[in-house]
Amino acid sequence: MNPTTAAVRAGWARGLIELRQSFTNGHDLFSHLFWPTLMLVVMYFMRDVTLGPGGLVLGTLLLPSVLGMNAAMGMVTMSQLLTAEREDGTLLRAKATPNGMLGYLVGKVVTVSGGLLADLTILLVPGLIIIDGLAIGSPGSWLTLAGVLVLGMVATLPIGAVLGSVFTSARGQGLIQLPILGLIAISGIFYPITALPEWLQWIAQAFPIYWLGLGMRSALLPDGAVSVEIGQSWRHVETVGVLGAWAVLGLVLAPIVLRRMARRESGSSVAERREQALQRVG
Template structure:
């Protein structure tokens, strides 16, 4: 068998195993359920509030936006955390030592993170259908839009997670990334229409994929009348595909270079040094 094909098959198998294991680990189950329940509670409390200028529930408006944020967090933050943790504990070094191991490792992570993102979306969307009135799910086009936004969003954000995870020496340093990400969430129209913000903030939000993931999800799940509260009073599908596509291309070009550089620097001595530092902190 072709070595590349064998590595890809091994990676797919590894990713499926790791995804199944998340259902047997309390910490992973908590990571699935707690954010979903918290968000559903918040959106339920928002049901009595309406979007300014409309009679549409703010809770319903927020639901698809939250799905976009969930995809971004699963792809970007979770992948970055996993890479830093598994570099620190030597998992990445062991993968590097096996022929085709790095390719299989990355394929496995893509499968696992994609599965995690889909689970997070389902955990919020399925109860959301029953809790929030006004979602437009009866059209095949809505589901097709949801599908391409999900796929393109994952491709746009996963390489960014790999880049971030490669640049930080350990998971504790990732806290420095969370603050700007939460800032982007705040200005990206997730909980309040972006048209209510100053124009300069709107331009900043539109540079990054979080806004476009939220917009794409809203275009899939909300009635067309809600375009009125968006920029240009349009769902801007072409712009969504374009910006997410640009981020995907940038990530797919830069991420392999950063990952190769990180892998070359991994050695038994570097893993041992990080482990020694971790033991000293515990002591």
């Protein structure tokens, strides 16, 4: 068997094992359920709140936007996993095996994307029941939803791998989460982006979170909902273009950054980080 194929198959198997374990571990299971449940409660109380003269329901706008936000948050999960497993020596062990880094990365993609799909399902299925006014009757809506989700994961997961390679300690992850939360706040997830100053709208449009939310809204909302979007358009071409550009950037950078990070890993560096962690605990 081709060594690359063997590494991919091993990574796939590893990812499925880790994914299955995440649904049998109490802490991980709570993580999968908490955020979707919290968002469903928020949407339930917003299901009758109207927005603007068109009478759009805020809860209806919120569901697809939160789906897009959750898809984008996969890059944070990827970054956290890489940083944590770099600190505890898992990456060093992967580096020591033939094509181990390839298998490791494939495993992480399977784990993160599988967990992400489960979280979105937990959010979407009850959401379709408690939220009215969604345009889900045509196959085109579901095809658009699937296409935006796949392109969004390709655009964000490699970037998450790059970010995870930058930080040597899990404590540095706070430097990622704070800007991400800021981007969520200005990306039209919880309120139409057109209500924000124009300069904030331009900043939001430079990042994938806004475009994932827009793509999800275009898939699940009726045509009248486009009135609260920029230019009163779903901008499908721009969505594909921006997410595609992020995907290309991530796919080009991720292998380069990961190879450089792996070359710097050694037993002494892992031991040093472990000693520093123990000192912080002590």
